[in-house]
Amino acid sequence: MEQAGAREAVVSADYPNFTTAKDMWDKADLVLQANITGTRTTRDKPSKILEPGDEGYDDPKANPLYGLSAEDVAKAKKLAEQEAGDIVTIAKADVTRVFKGDLGKGTSVEVRQLGGELDGETLTARDEVKLEQNKSYLLFLHAWDDTQDTTMVNPGQGQYVAVGPGGRAATSASEDDTYSPLPGNQLQISLADLKELAKTN
Numbered sequence: 533m534e535q536a537g538a539r540e541a542v543v544s545a546d547y548p549n550f551t552t553a554k555d556m557w558d559k560a561d562l563v564l565q566a567n568i569t570g571t572r573t574t575r576d577k578p579s580k581i582l583e584p585g586d587e588g589y590d591d592p593k594a595n596p597l598y599g600l601s602a603e604d605v606a607k608a609k610k611l612a613e614q615e616a617g618d619i620v621t622i623a624k625a626d627v628t629r630v631f632k633g634d635l636g637k638g639t640s641v642e643v644r645q646l647g648g649e650l651d652g653e654t655l656t657a658r659d660e661v662k663l664e665q666n667k668s669y670l671l672f673l674h675a676w677d678d679t680q681d682t683t684m685v686n687p688g689q690g691q692y693v694a695v696g697p698g699g700r701a702a703t704s705a706s707e708d709d710t711y712s713p714l715p716g717n718q719l720q721i722s723l724a725d726l727k728e729l730a731k732t733n
Contacts, residue, residue: 543618544658545646547686553721557729559685560672562633565694565705566625566641568663573648575617619655621648622681623663625671629705631726632733633675637705642681643671660687661714668694668702670711670721689717 550556557563588595597605623643627635635641647657663669670692673682684690692711694702702709711721 539653540656541654542656542658543646547659547688550686550689550719553719553725554729554732556672556685556689556719557632557732559674560632560690561675562635562641562673562682563631563671563726563729564625564627564633564635564641564673565629565631565668565670565702565709566627567668567703568623568665569626569640570624571621571663571665573619573621573650575650576620576644576646618646619648619650619653621645621662623665625663625669628668631730633673641673641675643673644681644683645687657687661691663691666701666703668696668704668709670694670726688714689719692721 548559550559590598597608600608621644623645625641625643627637627639627641630637643663645657645660645662647655647660647662649655672685672690674685675682692713694705695710695712696702696706697708707723709723711723713719713721
């Protein structure tokens with residue numbers, strides 16, 4: 533949709549829906565508490581054209597170009613080179629507590645979320661609630677080796693606002709912190725739950 537020189541689009545993506553905190557814990561590579569200290573908007577990498585030897589190359593379900601002629605594959609590669617990539621918002625998350633994963637307190641991760649505003653274009657992703665700067669969160673994340681960033685296992689269920697004593701924002705990890713789910717997320721979780729789940733690793 534175009535309006536007065538601005539470009540706007542709305543997209544949606546499929547994510548697994550979790551019925552228990554244990555299921556979400558098992559799916560996540562990282563479970564951590566972190567402070568959001570900055571955000572930036574950029575473009576995701578365009579779609580990758582699989583080459584012989586790449587994982588999924590011979591799988592028609594994983595490779596939509598499987599079985600095409602060399603000429604058609606060459607056309608697809610040319611189109612991919614012209615593809616701009618989706619707009620994404622990346623939040624810098626400074627880790628204050630690690631429940632699952634090989635990360636140390638004091639390290640940082642980049643959390644990628646679909647959507648944002650860039651160069652006069654707006655991409656709105658349904659179900660995405662952007663992480664806010666200067667807030668603390670409990671995050672259930674999937675780690676991507678190829679991009680060195682992370683995404684939430686589910687945008688609505690994978691983030692909890694961390695709240696400190698007296699309802700203040702939890703800017704540092706405390707034993708009194710509680711975790712508030714987003715509206716619509718029925719999965720409640722406590723520090724005691726997280727410590728119990730950590731024993732299953």
